[in-house]
Amino acid sequence: MVTKQDIKLIKSLNQKKHRQQLGLFTVEGIKGITEFLDSDFKLHKLYATKQIFSAPEHQIVEISENELRKISALKNPNTALAVFEIPKSKSVNLDGLIVALDDVRDPGNLGTIIRLCDWYGVTDLVCSLNTVDCYNSKVVQATMGSLTRVNIVYKDLSKFMTNYKGEVYGTYMDGENIYSADLPNEGIIVLGNEANGISDAITTLVNRRLTIPQFGKGKDTESLNVANATAIALSEFRRRTIEM
Amino acid sequence: MVTKQDIKLIKSLNQKKHRQQLGLFTVEGIKGITEFLDSDFKLHKLYATKQIFSAPEHQIVEISENELRKISALKNPNTALAVFEIPKSKSVNLDGLIVALDDVRDPGNLGTIIRLCDWYGVTDLVCSLNTVDCYNSKVVQATMGSLTRVNIVYKDLSKFMTNYKGEVYGTYMDGENIYSADLPNEGIIVLGNEANGISDAITTLVNRRLTIPQFGKGKDTESLNVANATAIALSEFRRRTIEM
Incomplete structure (x- = not known):
């Protein structure tokens, strides 16, 4: 279930200043989320209508299609929305x-x-x-x-x-x-x-x-x-x- | 002034089937409209908040900012909206x-x-x-x-x-x-x-x-x-x- 607090937090991440304050951002859709899960990015929370992701159980929230629509920024939400941590940027490699x-x-x-x-x-x-x-x-x-x-x-x-x-x-x-x-x-x-x-x-x-x-x-x-x-x-x- | 009929026609051009039935399409903004006016495309009607275009007088309709907002498909409408005729497509040049x-x-x-x-x-x-x-x-x-x-x-x-x-x-x-x-x-x-x-x-x-x-x-x-x-x-x- 998505709580009111969850909705408020996720919606706030549509704004850059809140993303920067909280150090979080959203990813939508199975394909995109899978790529982030397979990378060094740290998962904060994952909301999905199906159990298809391999992430620690306490970070996965099962939700309904209707709840997904409430938190999604897309016209046609696709199965899941994940909140990831914004990583610290690395220094620029000056070669190449x-x-x-x-x-x-x-x-x-x-x-x-x-x-x-x-x-x-x-x-x-x-x-x-x-x-x-x-x-x-x-x-x-x-x-x-x-x-x-x-x-x-x-x-x-x-x-x-x-x-x-x-x-x-x-x-x-x-x-x-x-x-x-x-x-x-x-x-x-x-x-x-x-x-x-x-x-x-x-x-x-x-x-x-x-x-x-x-x-x-x-x-x-x-x-x-x-x-x-x-x-x-x-x-x-x-x-x-x-x-x- | 924009008539109710004008609004209805222009809005209908958001759909392909109406564009094809009527043989008309819309262009917004000074720059784009100027390029079409300078081309072989035939102007049907031009709605503008300022008199800045050189087109036959009977084809120009002066409108208010508010009226422009009513006919525009843009979040920030820019000065004018024009309706042009869809030209007959020419045969494909097979060289090159x-x-x-x-x-x-x-x-x-x-x-x-x-x-x-x-x-x-x-x-x-x-x-x-x-x-x-x-x-x-x-x-x-x-x-x-x-x-x-x-x-x-x-x-x-x-x-x-x-x-x-x-x-x-x-x-x-x-x-x-x-x-x-x-x-x-x-x-x-x-x-x-x-x-x-x-x-x-x-x-x-x-x-x-x-x-x-x-x-x-x-x-x-x-x-x-x-x-x-x-x-x-x-x-x-x-x-x-x-x-x-």
Whole structure:
């Protein structure tokens, strides 16, 4: 059974300030919960309509479909909702390729970028303090479990980049063609805000401007979506590491 | 002023069957509307809180912020809503690169894929009959005007591909490495449904299986999001056309 207190706590986790105060966040659906249970994340409590998870008994609460609807943030809740502890973020591994986000605001975009980091073996994702919280339920949903495999750190991006010794890459309309540019297997790739791109403050710290060239005749084409730009940039950096 | 009849008509356009019956769809926001006004699309009616558009006077209706909220599908309506005519779809240009979608269901994904086609100069996008409608307001919103520059056609995909004489490419987990594969500047690239990938029926018509290799150690990583897979595939096909 779900108590009123449970409902109040779970609902409060829809807000970043409560997630941070309590150090907890929610995951919904069998697949996502299973990935978190199989990872280093610590389970706080698991609410499920069926007994299908292997977690300590005192942490599992059996609930009805109706109760699940009360605590779920989804239109079509799926079997279970789990509350996990937010882990302490680890320090950033400065070797290799790092992705940095300068105020990415859309949860779907952040979730997709986390998945891309996971796919392309980027272990560290550094987010500016104004980037959407990675424990936002929409982000968690969009990551499909990749959140358990990428180290995500929120930092003052200017400070972090100022102290970084390697190259900093950014995508702009007027940079070097990314397809022919010399791209090594380390450095920071910065991606910018959905509406404004990379901010002026961060731009001063970028020392390699790259461009994803446009092939359509439509000079009017809007810039690429930030998640797609990330996909193409990571694809290009990693492609160079394959022996053909 | 917005009449009750206007409200009823505009609201009805949230449903595909009404859009198809009436041959009309909605566009919201100054930027999007301007792109459609500057294209070959025919304006049916324009509702705006300010006189900022250059359209025939009899087609512009001045409305209040409150009236805009009544007709808008957005949480934060932006200045104007326009109703345009759905154009007759042109026949598919069989030369060059064609993107085909096998039951892509998410409006955001379709919108982003249309933007990618526009960016990478793919003039024709062929959608299976179960792919989400490109005049769905969320798709229109996500395309950022690219909808005016890409010819989108809904067809029985099996039939279309059976009659096609060139190569058909699909992305799978067990295909040829896309980074080293020989990719020409023509053919069909098929992308599949978000949950199930490319269907068995369509797979029998694919003669070149490609794989976007995974670089992370996480063998558990879910497949890439379909829009990101499209981004990476188009990037690879077009990259080969650049003289280095």
